[in-house]
Amino acid sequence: MTDASYRDAIFSTPLDRVASFSFDEQVVACFPDMVRRSIPGYGQILGMLGLIAERHLRHGSHVYDLGCSLGAVGLALAGRLAPEAFALTGIDLSPTMIARARDTAAKESPDHRLDFIEGDIRQVDYQPSGMIVLNFTLQFLPPADRDAVIGKLFDALEPGGVLVLSEKIIARDEAENAWLVERYHDFKRANGYSDMEISQKRTALENVLVPDTLDDHHARLATAGFERVTTWFQYLNFASLIAFKPRAGVNPPAVTHD
Ligand SMILES: C[S@@+](CC[C@H](N)C(=O)[O-])C[C@H]1O[C@@H](n2cnc3c(N)ncnc32)[C@H](O)[C@@H]1O
Ligand SMILES: O=C(O)C(=O)C[C@]1(C(=O)O)C=C[C@@H](O)C=C1
Numbered sequence: 590m591t592d593a594s595y596r597d598a599i600f601s602t603p604l605d606r607v608a609s610f611s612f613d614e615q616v617v618a619c620f621p622d623m624v625r626r627s628i629p630g631y632g633q634i635l636g637m638l639g640l641i642a643e644r645h646l647r648h649g650s651h652v653y654d655l656g657c658s659l660g661a662v663g664l665a666l667a668g669r670l671a672p673e674a675f676a677l678t679g680i681d682l683s684p685t686m687i688a689r690a691r692d693t694a695a696k697e698s699p700d701h702r703l704d705f706i707e708g709d710i711r712q713v714d715y716q717p718s719g720m721i722v723l724n725f726t727l728q729f730l731p732p733a734d735r736d737a738v739i740g741k742l743f744d745a746l747e748p749g750g751v752l753v754l755s756e757k758i759i760a761r762d763e764a765e766n767a768w769l770v771e772r773y774h775d776f777k778r779a780n781g782y783s784d785m786e787i788s789q790k791r792t793a794l795e796n797v798l799v800p801d802t803l804d805d806h807h808a809r810l811a812t813a814g815f816e817r818v819t820t821w822f823q824y825l826n827f828a829s830l831i832a833f834k835p836r837a838g839v840n841p842p843a844v845t846h847d
Contacts, residue, residue, distance in 0.1 A: 597623040600789035610793035612658075617685045620659055626780035628725065629773070629824035634755055635661055635724075637822070639669030641831065642720060645751045646675055650719030653745075654679040655710045656726025660690030660703065667698035675719075676702035680710055711738055715745035724755045728798050735801075736809055743813040749836040752815065755822075755829035759800040769826040776825065806830055 597619040600607075610616075616623065624631050646652070654662040657679030666677060681687050687707045694703040710726070711734055721742050727735055742752055760766040777787050801809075803820060807830070810818045815832035822829040 594621040595619045597626065599623075600786040600793070601783065603785060604789060607789050607792040609795075610790070610797045612683045612686060614685055617659075617683065617689065620686075621661075624658075624661075624725075626782065627777065628757075629776055629827050630822060630829075634822060634829050635665040637829075638662055638722060638724075638753060639665050641751065641753060642666050642675065643669055645749075646670070646719050647747075647749075648674055650675060650747070651716060652677040653715065653718050653721045653742075655721065655723050655742075656729065657681050657690055657705060658683075658686050660694050660705060662722050662724055663690075663694060663701070663703040664697055667694075667701040667703065672700040672702065677704070679703065679705040680708045680713060681705070682707070682709055713741075715741060717747050718745055719747055719750050720753070721746060721750070722753045722755075724753070725757065727754060728756050728800055732799055732801070736812070739809050739813045743815065743834060746834040748834060750834045752810070752832045752834075753829060754806065754810070754832065755827070756806065757798060757800045758803055758806070758823075758826050758828050760826070761802050761804070766826075773825045773827075800826070803828060803830075 595618050599615055599619065642652070652663075652666065652675050654660070654677055657663065658681060660679050663677045663679055666675060679687075679690055681690070684707050687705045690705040694701070694705070711730065723742075727738070730738060739752075746752065760769055774787050778784070782790075803823075806828075807818050807820075810830070810832040814834070816835040818830055818832045820828055820830050
């Protein structure tokens with residue numbers, strides 16, 4: 590990152606009332622440090638997205654990065670693929686994120702076609718695309734809106750296109766979930782967050798980041814029409830899935846028995 594990025598100290602002082610988490614200017618200013626210290630495997634997921642794009646993207650096709658924040662996904666793809674291999678549109682609700690994503694892309698990958706637009710991913714008219722990435726974004730949509738967004742993305746994908754969905758997840762089994770969350774807090778402590786920071790951030794994220802189970806994600810993607818859904822990454826309570834849209838004509842016709 591060539592842009593200024595500060596250490597995340599947002600929850601490091603005791604707060605009388607912890608406000609709901611939002612992607613405000615304070616978060617934008619320390620975002621690279623926050624995600625690096627708060628999302629297990631964040632860097633590895635970004636690295637793999639480039640390799641997935643190399644394998645699955647038809648030359649010259651369009652990619653969406655939804656909830657793009659500072660544009661890290663586009664930069665990761667630009668690090669692996671030639672400028673003519675793809676054109677990417679990043680979309681985010683936060684104007685500050687979008688402004689910084691544009692600046693960074695212009696400095697770091699001037700030859701690649703990386704566009705960034707401010708918008709709500711629930712309201713976009715999507716153009717046909719070969720790959721769509723939701724890297725820790727769906728979890729911030731109200732649960733009631735998630736099926737419709739995934740349905741729209743399925744429709745926008747070209748036959749053979751892929752959706753990559755990375756999310757914080759919850760385990761249905763209480764004991765399993767407790768173990769994962771406790772180890773996740775150990776991970777945060779090891780990355781320099783205090784117990785107070787961990788606890789205040791947890792409060793701020795209540796009802797803002799609402800995780801689904803892996804089963805919920807698989808079921809939603811299958812219902813939308815995805816042919817094959819694979820959980821290709823999991824590190825504690827963070828996971829990434831890839832979903833494949835069927836190629837036209839390869840589905841065998843349904844066999845009927847009489
Ligand atoms: C955890 S961040 C995503 C991180 C980013 N994808 C990355 O890989 O660095 C979630 C982002 O989703 C954005 N967001 C949340 N709801 C949104 C919506 N309805 N439409 C567009 N962006 C949204 C937030 O502004 C925030 O930047
Ligand atoms: O800090 C946490 O508890 C998180 O869940 C990490 C998480 C995320 O998963 O999106 C939460 C908010 C910020 O966007 C960065 C990371």
